[in-house]
Amino acid sequence: MAFVCKTPPGTRKFPGHGLVIHAKVSGVSKMWNQGFDMYRVYLSAPGDLGREQDACRAAISAVNESDAMPRKILLVSVGLREAGQILESRSAVAENVRQCTYFVQLFEDEWGPNNLYRKIFHVAEECRDDANFPMREAIICLKAAPHETDPATLALRKELADRTDMRAFHFDKADNLKEQLMEVCRGWVREIVAAGGGAAASGQTA
Numbered sequence: 001m002a003f004v005c006k007t008p009p010g011t012r013k014f015p016g017h018g019l020v021i022h023a024k025v026s027g028v029s030k031m032w033n034q035g036f037d038m039y040r041v042y043l044s045a046p047g048d049l050g051r052e053q054d055a056c057r058a059a060i061s062a063v064n065e066s067d068a069m070p071r072k073i074l075l076v077s078v079g080l081r082e083a084g085q086i087l088e089s090r091s092a093v094a095e096n097v098r099q100c101t102y103f104v105q106l107f108e109d110e111w112g113p114n115n116l117y118r119k120i121f122h123v124a125e126e127c128r129d130d131a132n133f134p135m136r137e138a139i140i141c142l143k144a145a146p147h148e149t150d151p152a153t154l155a156l157r158k159e160l161a162d163r164t165d166m167r168a169f170h171f172d173k174a175d176n177l178k179e180q181l182m183e184v185c186r187g188w189v190r191e192i193v194a195a196g197g198g199a200a201a202s203g204q205t206a
Contacts, residue, residue, distance in 0.1 A: 035072060036069070036072050036073065036074045037072060037073050037074070037192070037197045037198050038073075038074045038075075038076050039073070039074070039075055039076065039101040039102065039134075039188070039192065039197075040076050040077075040078050040096075040099055040100040040101055040102070041060060041075050041076065041077050041078065041100065041101070041102040041103075041104060041185075042077075042078050042079060042096065042097050042100040042102070042103045042104065042124065043056050043057070043077055043078065043079035043104050043106070044079065044103065044104065044105045044106060044117055044120060044121060044124075045079065045080075045083065045106040046083050046106075046107070046110055046111050046112030046117035047083060047108055047109060047110045047112060048108075049083075049106045049108060049143070050082075051174045052106050052141075052143065052171075052174050052177055053079060053106065054174070055174035055175070055177045055178040055181070056077065056104060056106070056141075056177065056178070056181055057077050058178055059177075059178045059179075059181040059182045059185060060075050060077045060181070060185055062178075062182055063075065063182055063185035063186055063189065067185075067186050067189045068185075068189045068198070071189065071193055071198035071199055071200065072198045072199040073189055073192055073193070073197060073198035075102075075185060075188070075189070078096055078100060080093065083112045083113070083117070084112075084113055086112060086113060086116045086117065086120070087113050087114070087116070090116055090119075090120070093120055094120060094123050097120060097123050097124050097127065097135075098123065098127055098133055098135075099134065100124075100127075100134065100135060101134045101135060101136050102135070102136060102137055102138070102139075102188060103121075103124035103127075103128070103135065103137070103138035103139070104138075104139055104141060104181070105121050105124070105138065105139065105140045105141065106141050106143065106177075107140060107141070107142055107143065107157070107160060108142075108143040108145055109145055109148055109150075109153050109157075110153075121138075124138045125138060128166075136188075136191075137166070137167075137188070138166050139166055139167045139168070139169065139184060140160050140161075140163065140166060140167070140168040140169065141168075141169045141170075141171060141177060141180070141181070142157060142160060142161055142168060142169070142170050142171070143171060143172070143177075144170065144171065144172040145157065167184075169181075169184075
């Protein structure tokens with residue numbers, strides 16, 4: 001069974017909290033009206049990872065154009081504009097994570113203010129393991145930190161890298177992250193199609 005976003009993701013569900021759906025509202029609403037199956041992808045990026053978050057959005061956009069949209073599927077990226085906004089938006093963020101089908105955790109050396117991004121990461125884990133939520137996969141993207149010496153941070157990075165219950169990807173530059181996430185997104189689109197979501201691509205049979 002394919003899980004489809006039940007409310008048009010072109011509108012902000014929690015105004016005033018800085019939570020943004022990274023797509024043009026008019027374009028997303030139009031696609032909703034045209035029968036696209038929409039799947040939210042939450043991008044969690046604590047710390048100074050703005051360029052990397054942009055790379056993730058670019059990867060999702062590219063796969064939408066090449067793989068997803070021809071099959072009436074749209075991956076819609078969701079996230080905060082700035083890491084510090086989680087202080088006033090925690091409950092809104094958690095609720096949005098619960099509505100997402102996929103979760104991408106970027107990490108370099110911190111969990112953001114009051115470690116709140118780690119708590120949101122745990123929300124994603126719980127949703128992934130509960131069939132009552134649409135969450136199907138959470139992945140980790142670890143940015144290289146060759147100059148990191150803090151023992152606690154190194155231990156945390158190792159803990160994330162060694163997890164066996166979710167895929168972990170390593171990258172050093174935003175372009176490398178983009179390439180890897182594009183492959184991940186293509187796999188998600190294939191899984192959605194295999195589960196009966198979307199429609200046959202133009203010129204293909206279902």
